[in-house]
Structure formats: C-alpha cells, structure tokens
Amino acid sequence: MSKFIKNGGYFFREIKTIFMLNKTSSILSLVSLTMIFFILMLTVSGWWMSNTWMGLISDEAEISVYYVSGLNPYAFDELQEDIEKIDGVNGLSHIEASEAYDDMEKILGGDAKVLESFTENPFDPYFELSFDFENRLNIVKELNETKNVSFVRDNQDVLDQLENIIDFIEIIGIVVGLSVSISTFIITSHIIREGIHSNREHIRTLRLLGAPTWFINFPFVTEGILITGFSAFVSGLIFTIFSGRLSNAFEGTVQFLPALDMSSMTLVLWVSVTALALLLGMISSAFGLKLVSKKK
C-alpha cells in the first residue's frame, strides 16, 4: 500500500504518457467506443420502448363473457367456476345489467338521451375477466367451448395489429441488441488489448527489471477503465440529448402508440452502460495484460 501511495504521482504521469504515446489510436478508440456505446444505448432503449408499449397494450386488452339468460343460481355458480378454471384467467367480476347501462351512459355523455328511448334496459349482464395477456387466444377459445356461454367479446383485432408492429420492433431489437452487445464486448476488449499490445515491450522491460505485476498493470488497467468509462459517459450524454429530441419529435406521429417518458429510462441506461463499460474496460485490460505477459 505504501508503495502504491509513494508511486501515485508516477502512476498519474504514466497514464498520461501511455495515452500520449499512442495518441492517435487512443483518440480513435475513444471515438469508436463512444459510438459503440451509443448504438448499444439506442438498441436497449428501442427494446425498452417496445416492452413498455407491450405492457400498455396488454392493459388495454378486454374480454367480456355473456351468458344465456335465465340461469338458475346453481348453473350460474358452475359457469363462474368453469371460467375461473381456464388457464390464464386470474379473476372475474360480474357486471350487472344496470352497471352496464351506467357505463354506457358515461361513454355516450351528451348523447345518452338515446338510451332513454328504450323502455327496457337493452344491456345484458356479463363477466369481465382479468387474465394473462399471453394466454388470451387460448382463453377466448376455451370460453367459446364453455357451457352456457352465449357470446365472448374481445378487442382482439386492434390488439393484433398493434402486437404485430411491436413484435416486429422486438425481433429487430433482439437481433440488433444481441449483435450490438456482442460486438461491444469484442470491440471494446479488442481496442483495449491492442492498446496494451502496443506497449508490450514496455511491459516486458518492466518485467525484466523485476517489477511486480500490480505495479506493471495498474496504469494500463486504469487507462482501459478510463477510456471505456469516459466513452460510455460521453455517449450517455449524447444519447440523453438525442432521446429528448426524439421523444419530442415522436409525440403525436403515431396515433395509436402512446408517447413514452424516456427521461428516467435514459438515466438508468446512462448509469448502467457506464458501469458496464467500466467493468468491460477492467476485464479487457486484465485479459490483454495476461496475453502480453505470457512471455518469460
């Protein structure tokens, strides 16, 4: 520890010297890493958006179950049990005809007068389901086969269209995300390793003078961490500005997709990509040093 403190100034100068000696490649590394991290952030945020949309859309999903009228209480209970047994159904609430009337009155607002022309309540009671979004197709199918069910209503058509769009975004997101993550890892470690490789004679000289490994490695690992960390930080900065602009531009362009609040996601992304970059910088420097110091 005392040796570390004693050499604090030296390490600081070394980090600067190592950077300056390989100035062009160091700067190119910074620039390309910044771009890679930016692309990574774009990809992750695209994936995040499609997920969030998916969540919002699944909240919009509805299934209403109408049943034959005049069920005796025994049959009514049986029907309720049958519905609850279906895989993916989490619960159901019974909507009385009067409630249905009230709901429609609210929906119609000023036009609710139309309803007054009916002498009897035109609405039937029904069950409203809470359910797992992924299982909904199967649920509808099974409901249709259930005894005493007269009609199943869902908003499947609209959802299907939206889902198709989102599925598409998600597939692209996964493919791009995967390739970007892998290339981020490879390129980052490659760049850092290259940097260390170009200093291999320096490292070898230190070894021949008997320098301990930590003493040799410290400036290089720090250098690697600084380069990746700084790149991630800068790309986070660019991304934050960019995503702000993007969500402004996005607002209102696609009617049926709600605009999302990206600010908290951006911050989380910024922090986590920077953390990931620091880790990546550390791992790849250590890896690079290992390769270089393999020689006697």
Add this chain to the structure above:
Amino acid sequence: MIVAKKVGLSYPDGTEALKTFDFHIEKGELVFITGPSGSGKTSLLKLILGMEFPTHGSFEVLGESIQSDNTEKIQMIRRSMGPVFQEFRLLEGRTVLENVMLGMRFLDLPLHTIKNYAIQSIERVGLGHKLKHTVDRLSWGECQRVSIARAVARKPVLIIADEPTGNLDKENAINILELLTSFTDTDTTVIITTHATHLIEDFHNGVFIKMNAGDMQIERRI
C-alpha cells in the same frame, strides 16, 4: 551466486545457442564474456536473467532455479540484478531521470532515496546535465549510458551488462568499464560481455569466458 550443471540451450527453431557447459560464479567476481557475434553471449545472459530456460541441465541464480515453473521467484531475484540490455530497453517518452528511477520505484526504498540514487548514477555516467531530457532525444551512446545508470542505481548484487561499451568511444568505454567493475569492491558480481577484447586486456583478475559457436572456454585468473 550462479551455478550451472550440464546446462544447454537450444532455441525452438533448433539453433543450439549454448552447448552443454558447467560453471560457477561467486559473489563479487568479475566475469568477462567474449566471443564473435552469434557465439551465444547474449543467450547466456538471457539464461541468467530468466528470459530463457535451459533446454537441459540445472541452472541456479541467486539460489533460485531458472526453470519455467519458477517464474514467481525469478521475478523476485530480478530485483537484485542490474541488467544492461544490448538494445537498452529504455522507456520512450520518459525522461532520463524517470527511466532510471523506474527500476527502483517498486523496491522498498523511500522516494527521496530513489531519486538520490538515480541522480548519483546518472551523474556517474556523465549525463547529469540531461536529467530532464526525454530519452528519445538522446544519442545512441547516451542511451547506453542511461541504461547502465538504471542498472547500477539500485545497487544490485549482480550486474549483467550486454555489450555495455558497444557504442562508445574509447574514453567513454573505459569510463563505463571502470564504473561497472568498481562494483566488485562492494561484493557485487559483475558480468560483462564484449567483443572488443582490446578493452579488457588491462584486466588481469576475474573469470574470462571465451565463447565460440556455443562452446565455452572458462579461465579463472586470480
């Protein structure tokens, strides 16, 4: 200090750089290794520094066996050596002072002592006026002297100098030889290779190793 028993060294490409030899070198001895280019002088020094491992036989330096499974210990004994490399191995972009101090930074010495030792030895090789120059701007001979300063500054128990006078004029060469050999007074073992045999004619005591195509002829003069 150094004990070789039936040691030989062949490079992976099959070059037999050192044919089987035995020797021992004691504390405080002065050793001159001479021979034509390619005769194996550097190869012998590489063995001593643990840069190469013997192909066969047992080779011990400062009590540690030079072999591939002993690299930790080899790294330790290197701290007690002062190597002068034929190709200098200075760190570019750093000053003369920094280069010399670098050999000591990781030793158990306070920073001011390290600096004092460095300055003393740089002055001793006649470069006191160039402490703050980066080594990139030095002449060949000056670089050689910096590498010598780096080797001796940390007061090693074993100095290994590969062609330390190779690029120097006669006056500087003799100065450097005197500097290096003076360390035997403090019981430091000094090993010097050179093909300039005329420079060592004035030395009458020591171990003289004549190399020729991997063969070694050892003569101890007292």
